Amino acid sequence: MLAVHFGAGNIGRGFIGALLYQSSFHTLFVDVNGKVIDEINRKQKYDVVLADEKKEVLTVRNISGINSMIDSEKVVQAIVNADLITTAVGPNVLELISELVARGLQERLHKNPKPINVIACENMVGGSDILKEHVYKHIAEKDHGELNSLVGFPNAAVDRIVPNQMNHDRLEVLVEPYFEWVVEKTAFKGKIPEITGITYVDDLKPYIERKLFTVNTGHAVPAYIGHLMGYHTIYEAMQDRSVLEILEGALGESGEAIIQTYGFNRAVHQEYVSKIINRFKNPHISDDVARVSRGPIRKLGPNDRLIQPAKMYWEITGKSPIMLAKVIAAALMYSHEMDREAVELQQLIEKQGYRHALERISGLKSDHALVPIIMKEMENINAYTRG
Numbered sequence: 001m002l003a004v005h006f007g008a009g010n011i012g013r014g015f016i017g018a019l020l021y022q023s024s025f026h027t028l029f030v031d032v033n034g035k036v037i038d039e040i041n042r043k044q045k046y047d048v049v050l051a052d053e054k055k056e057v058l059t060v061r062n063i064s065g066i067n068s069m070i071d072s073e074k075v076v077q078a079i080v081n082a083d084l085i086t087t088a089v090g091p092n093v094l095e096l097i098s099e100l101v102a103r104g105l106q107e108r109l110h111k112n113p114k115p116i117n118v119i120a121c122e123n124m125v126g127g128s129d130i131l132k133e134h135v136y137k138h139i140a141e142k143d144h145g146e147l148n149s150l151v152g153f154p155n156a157a158v159d160r161i162v163p164n165q166m167n168h169d170r171l172e173v174l175v176e177p178y179f180e181w182v183v184e185k186t187a188f189k190g191k192i193p194e195i196t197g198i199t200y201v202d203d204l205k206p207y208i209e210r211k212l213f214t215v216n217t218g219h220a221v222p223a224y225i226g227h228l229m230g231y232h233t234i235y236e237a238m239q240d241r242s243v244l245e246i247l248e249g250a251l252g253e254s255g256e257a258i259i260q261t262y263g264f265n266r267a268v269h270q271e272y273v274s275k276i277i278n279r280f281k282n283p284h285i286s287d288d289v290a291r292v293s294r295g296p297i298r299k300l301g302p303n304d305r306l307i308q309p310a311k312m313y314w315e316i317t318g319k320s321p322i323m324l325a326k327v328i329a330a331a332l333m334y335s336h337e338m339d340r341e342a343v344e345l346q347q348l349i350e351k352q353g354y355r356h357a358l359e360r361i362s363g364l365k366s367d368h369a370l371v372p373i374i375m376k377e378m379e380n381i382n383a384y385t386r387g
C-alpha cells in the first residue's frame with residue numbers, strides 16, 4: 001500500500017507518517033524542504049519519541065521522499081500509483097499544492113482509474129473540501145464527473161501536539177503521547193483504508209469544531225496572552241494563574257457553545273477540557289509560544305478558533321464572551337518579526353486602527369455586537385503586559 005503524504009513536517013512525520021507505518025503503508029513524503037527529503041531518502045527511517053517519563057521510541061520505516069520543487073513529475077507518477085493521499089502542510093498551503101495534486105489525479109484517470117481518497121489533515125473546518133475546490137480549478141471540466149466518481153475528499157480532524165523540533169537528528173520527532181484522528185466516513189470512494197488509530201464518523205462537523213474550538217482555542221490562550229506577558233513557551237505561560245483563569249473562562253464559553261450546538265454531554269466535555277489543560281502543562285514538551293501563535297490573521301478568521309466560538313456563544317446564550325474577547329484582543333496585538341502574518345497584521349493595524357483591522361480580518365460587520373466587546377477588552381488587555 002502506497003500513501004503519498006504532502007508535508008514532512010512536525011505532524012506529517014510525528015503523527016500521520018507514524019500511523020501509516022503502523023498500518024503497513026509505504027509513505028512517500030512530498031515536501032519543498034530539500035534537506036528533509038534528502039535525509040528521508042538517505043536514512044529511510046526516523047524515530048518518533050513520546051514526550052513522557054518513559055520516552056518510548058517508535059522507529060518509522062518504509063519511507064521515501066520527493067522534493068516537489070525539483071521532481072514534480074515523480075509526484076505525478078506517485079499519485080497515479082497511490083492507494084491514499086494525505087496532507088499536513090498548513091491551511092494556506094493547500095492552494096499551493098493543488099495544481100500538482102490535480103496533475104497527478106488527472107493522469108491517474110487515464111492510467112489507473114481506480115478509486116482513491118485525499119485527506120487533508122490540517123487545523124481547519126472542511127480542509128479536504130477546500131483542497132478539492134482548489135484541485136478542481138486545475139482539472140479540465142470534461143473530467144469533473146469521472147474525477148468526482150473516483151476521488152473522495154474526506155474531511156478530518158487531527159489532534160496531537162508536536163512542537164518545533166530541536167534534535168540533533170533532523171528527522172527525529174518528539175510528540176505528546178496523546179493523539180486523535182477522526183475522519184468523515186461518508187465521503188470515501190472505494191474501500192475505506194484500514195489505518196490504526198483513525199476513528200471513522202458519519203458527520204465530522206461536531207468533532208472538528210469540538211477539537212478546533214477546545215484544543216486550539218485553548219492553546220491560543222497561553223500563546224497570545226502568554227506572549228503579551230513575556231513568556232516564551234506554553235509550559236511557562238501555563239504556570240501563571242492569570243493565564244489559567246482566562247484559559248478556563250475561554251473554554252467555558254466555547255464549551256457552552258459546543259455543548260448547546262451539538263449536544264455533547266456536559267460532564268464528558270468537562271473531562272475533555274481538563275485533559276487538554278493537562279496536555280498544555282506537559283513538562284516533557286517545550287512548545288514555543290511563537291509556534292502556537294503563528295498565523296494570527298488565519299486564527300482571527302471568521303471560521304477559526306477565536307471568532308467562531310465567540311459568535312456561537314453570543315448567538316446561543318445572548319451573553320458577552322468576555323474571556324474569548326480578551327484572547328482575540330491579545331491576538332490582534334500579536335507582533336513577531338519572523339511571522340509573515342503577524343507583520344501584515346500590525347501593518348494593517350498601523351494604517352487602519354484596531355477596529356477596522358478586526359472587522360476586515362474577522363468578517364464581523366461594524367454593527368456586530370462582538371466588535372465593541374472586543375474593543376473594550378483591547379483597553380483592558382494592557383493590564384496583562386508585564387514590566
Ligand SMILES: NC(=O)c1ccc[n+]([C@@H]2O[C@H](COP(=O)([O-])OP(=O)(O)OC[C@H]3O[C@@H](n4cnc5c(N)ncnc54)[C@H](O)[C@@H]3O)[C@@H](O)[C@H]2O)c1
Nearest residue numbers: 007008009010011031032033088089090091122123161162
Ligand atoms: N504540530 C502540531 O501540533 C499540529 C497538530 C495538529 C494539526 N496540525 C496541523 O498540521 C499542519 C502542519 O503543521 P505542522 O506543525 O506539521 O507544520 P510544519 O511547518 O512542521 O510542517 C509543514 C510542512 O509542509 C511543508 N510544505 C510547505 N509548503 C509545501 C508545499 N508547497 N509542498 C509540500 N510541502 C510543503 C513544509 O516544508 C513543512 O515540512 C497544519 O495545518 C497544522 O495546523 C499541527
Ligand SMILES: O=P(O)(O)OC[C@@H](O)[C@@H](O)[C@H](O)[C@H](O)CO
Nearest residue numbers: 123158159160161162216219292
Ligand atoms: O497548527 P496551528 O497553527 O493551527 O495551531 C497551533 C497549535 O494550536 C496546534 O498546532 C496544536 O498543537 C495542535 O492542533 C494540537 O492538536
